[in-house]
Amino acid sequence: MQERPPGTECLWAPWRMEFIRDVSRQEAAKECFLCRAATTGDPGANLVVKRASLAMVLLNRYPYNNGHLLIAPLRHVAQLEELSHEEMDQIQALLLQSKKLLDCLMAPQGYNVGLNLGRASGAGLEAHLHVHIVPRWVGDANFMTTVGSAKVLPQSLEELWRLLSEAWAQENLPCLPEK
Numbered sequence: 001m002q003e004r005p006p007g008t009e010c011l012w013a014p015w016r017m018e019f020i021r022d023v024s025r026q027e028a029a030k031e032c033f034l035c036r037a038a039t040t041g042d043p044g045a046n047l048v049v050k051r052a053s054l055a056m057v058l059l060n061r062y063p064y065n066n067g068h069l070l071i072a073p074l075r076h077v078a079q080l081e082e083l084s085h086e087e088m089d090q091i092q093a094l095l096l097q098s099k100k101l102l103d104c105l106m107a108p109q110g111y112n113v114g115l116n117l118g119r120a121s122g123a124g125l126e127a128h129l130h131v132h133i134v135p136r137w138v139g140d141a142n143f144m145t146t147v148g149s150a151k152v153l154p155q156s157l158e159e160l161w162r163l164l165s166e167a168w169a170q171e172n173l174p175c176l177p178e179k
C-alpha cells in the first residue's frame, strides 16, 4: 500500500465535515446559501464577487481548487428550463467575465466549467442551480492527491474575495472583463 504523507487525511476531514454540517443546517432551516448571497447587504461575508440584476458570481466556500467560482441566478430555481432568456444571457456573460478575470489574476492553464443538476449528479445544493468554474493547473490533481488540501488555498478566501471584487470594480485593469 502506498504510504500517505503525514496529515493528508486530517487536512480533508474537517473541511468536508463543515460542509456536511452546513448543508444539514441549511436543509433543517430551509435556508439556501445562494438566496442569502442574492439578498445580503454584506457581500464579503457571503463571498459575493459580483451581483448583477439577475445573476451573481461568488467564491465557493468549499473550493475544489483555488479560485473556484459559482455563477447563479438570483432566483431560487433548480432547473435550466426555469431560467428566463435574460437570466441565461446574464449567467453566460458572467461566466465569460469570470473566466477572463481568473485568466488575468491567476493565469490558470485550464478550467473545468459545469453544472451538477439533481441529487444523482452529486450536487451539494440541488435546489438552486449554479455553474461551477474551477481553474486548473497542470499537475494540480496529482499534487492534491499527494499532499491533500495543503495547496488548495494559498490565499485565504477573504483575501481572494477582496482581490477579485476589486479587480472586477476597477476601470483600468489591463485585462478587465467587458462590462
Ligand SMILES: [Zn+2]
Pocket (backbone or CB within 6 Å): 032, 033, 034, 035, 036, 075, 076, 077, 127, 128
Ligand atoms: Zn436559493
